[in-house]
Amino acid sequence: MANIIFLQRFAEEWLGPMYISSMLKSRGHQCDVMIEALEDSDYLRKICASSPDLIAVSCLTSDYHWAVSRAQDIRKRSKAPVILGGTHPTLNPDESISDSAIDMICIGEGEYPMAELADALDQSRDYSGIANLWVKKDGAIIKNDVRALIEDLDHLPFPDRELYRKYPFFRKRGKRPIHLSRGCPYDCSYCHNAGKRQIFRGKGGYVRWRSQDNILREIQEIEQKSFIKVLHVIDDSFGLNSGWLITFLEKLAGTSQKRLVLQANMRADMVTEDLCQSFQNYGVSRLRIRIAVETGNEDYRQKVLKKNIRNRTLLKAAHLFNKYKIGFITYNMVGLPGESLKLALETLQLNIQLQPGLAICFIYQPYPGTELSAYACRIGALDYSALENLGRREFEGFYDSRSPLRQKDIEKIENLQKIFSLTVRHPSLAPLFRVMIKYRSASPFLSLIYKIYVRKIIFQRLLKDRY
Numbered sequence: 142m143a144n145i146i147f148l149q150r151f152a153e154e155w156l157g158p159m160y161i162s163s164m165l166k167s168r169g170h171q172c173d174v175m176i177e178a179l180e181d182s183d184y185l186r187k188i189c190a191s192s193p194d195l196i197a198v199s200c201l202t203s204d205y206h207w208a209v210s211r212a213q214d215i216r217k218r219s220k221a222p223v224i225l226g227g228t229h230p231t232l233n234p235d236e237s238i239s240d241s242a243i244d245m246i247c248i249g250e251g252e253y254p255m256a257e258l259a260d261a262l263d264q265s266r267d268y269s270g271i272a273n274l275w276v277k278k279d280g281a282i283i284k285n286d287v288r289a290l291i292e293d294l295d296h297l298p299f300p301d302r303e304l305y306r307k308y309p310f311f312r313k314r315g316k317r318p319i320h321l322s323r324g325c326p327y328d329c330s331y332c333h334n335a336g337k338r339q340i341f342r343g344k345g346g347y348v349r350w351r352s353q354d355n356i357l358r359e360i361q362e363i364e365q366k367s368f369i370k371v372l373h374v375i376d377d378s379f380g381l382n383s384g385w386l387i388t389f390l391e392k393l394a395g396t397s398q399k400r401l402v403l404q405a406n407m408r409a410d411m412v413t414e415d416l417c418q419s420f421q422n423y424g425v426s427r428l429r430i431r432i433a434v435e436t437g438n439e440d441y442r443q444k445v446l447k448k449n450i451r452n453r454t455l456l457k458a459a460h461l462f463n464k465y466k467i468g469f470i471t472y473n474m475v476g477l478p479g480e481s482l483k484l485a486l487e488t489l490q491l492n493i494q495l496q497p498g499l500a501i502c503f504i505y506q507p508y509p510g511t512e513l514s515a516y517a518c519r520i521g522a523l524d525y526s527a528l529e530n531l532g533r534r535e536f537e538g539f540y541d542s543r544s545p546l547r548q549k550d551i552e553k554i555e556n557l558q559k560i561f562s563l564t565v566r567h568p569s570l571a572p573l574f575r576v577m578i579k580y581r582s583a584s585p586f587l588s589l590i591y592k593i594y595v596r597k598i599i600f601q602r603l604l605k606d607r608y
Contacts (some may be wrong), residue, residue, distance in 0.1 A: 249273055556583065
């Protein structure tokens with residue numbers, strides 16, 4: 142029996158470790174998770190004291206430097222190998238395995254390669270030839286090919302949700318993540334999916350769906366074993382097949398012990414009258430739908446972001462949501478490569494027209510491995526060396542991150558991001574804020590407004606999802 146410790150930075154239930162843990166436990170291995178945000182300062186000592194056979198870290202770009210730092214700390218105390226998996230190692234494998242503290246990386250889906258790795262560790266066998274893994278051996282890096290994508294998702298065991306239940310934080314929290322499908326068919330230049338589709342070209346269908354019965358059985362199991370209010374659907378393609386989704390909502394309403402709140406991201410061109418009627422039948426108060434606007438400039442959205450959605454489509458989707466009294470949230474980016482303050486203000490103005498319940502706005506972060514980050518370098522808005530700073534303290538990639546781009550108006554656009562949500566909520570403030578964002582001296586005041594407003598929103602939402 143191999144002992145595997147999953148290490149992560151933030152207090153989130155991640156489906157990747159849960160799926161891998163369930164696969165490993167089905168083969169008799171032991172799994173645990175350590176979350177830095179929920180542990181005391183001596184948690185690394187506890188990890189090493191448990192004599193792990195493997196320490197696994199799933200990381201985004203924003204977590205990469207943290208993951209390497211923790212691997213270096215672990216290396217001083219333990220001989221257990223460290224493996225990185227997740228989106229960043231998949232799209233940036235050479236960088237991810239470059240540090241001496243990282244022993245191997247997993248590219249793409251991890252259930253089967255991790256199971257084979259755990260079996261090999263348990264039996265003291267060589268594991269350097271496992272597909273999807275890059276492994277350091279005798280001073281060289283063995284770069285194995287990627288295997289076929291998992292075709293039948295129903296064959297996977299349900300995620301190991303017990304993995305996180307040792308923490309009271311998750312026992313009290315009523316939001317549970319779930320996958321209905323894997324993959325996305327679109328080519329948005331800022332998204333990881335376009336790069337992943339290139340990596341897995343010829344390895345099977347990239348977009349795959351679970352059967353409805355399989356999903357419903359998992360939901361029933363969640364209801365029986367844990368406290369739940371919100372089902373967080375983290376699919377990239379929620380609503381892609383509206384007929385499938387309408388049928389699923391009808392079944393969920395009839396089989397669930399209670400009407401769960403559904404939280405999901407949708408493209409605006411998936412919002413139809415029939416689907417909104419189905420949402421209404423399910424219960425509009427039990428929906429948290431998000432649509433991605435990204436930018437208010439249609440030409441930029443289509444030609445640079447390669448998100449083939451017109452403004453009229455966004456306005457139509459908002460009209461249907463408002464018609465059926467379905468609350469929705471918009472996602473937006475400002476500080477895009479080559480974006481002027483005028484273009485950024487178009488995003489603000491479009492959101493005011495859309496009238497979402499909440500407009501979330503991020504400063505664009507140029508994640509390596511995406512087409513848009515290459516575009517930013519090509520037009521001179523970003524140095525390739527600057528990509529190495531992503532994930533460090535200054536450019537962590539979260540709500541309050543600064544922009545790593547060097548271009549005209551960027552400080553004014555950073556100011557705009559701070560008051561974006563509040564202005565959409567209270568459009569009468571727009572004339573005042575449009576003047577204030579042009580002055581660097583206003584930045585501390587706008588930052589204070591931003592922090593107060595965001596913390597209020599986050600606190601309100603956390604309360605809704607707890608006991």
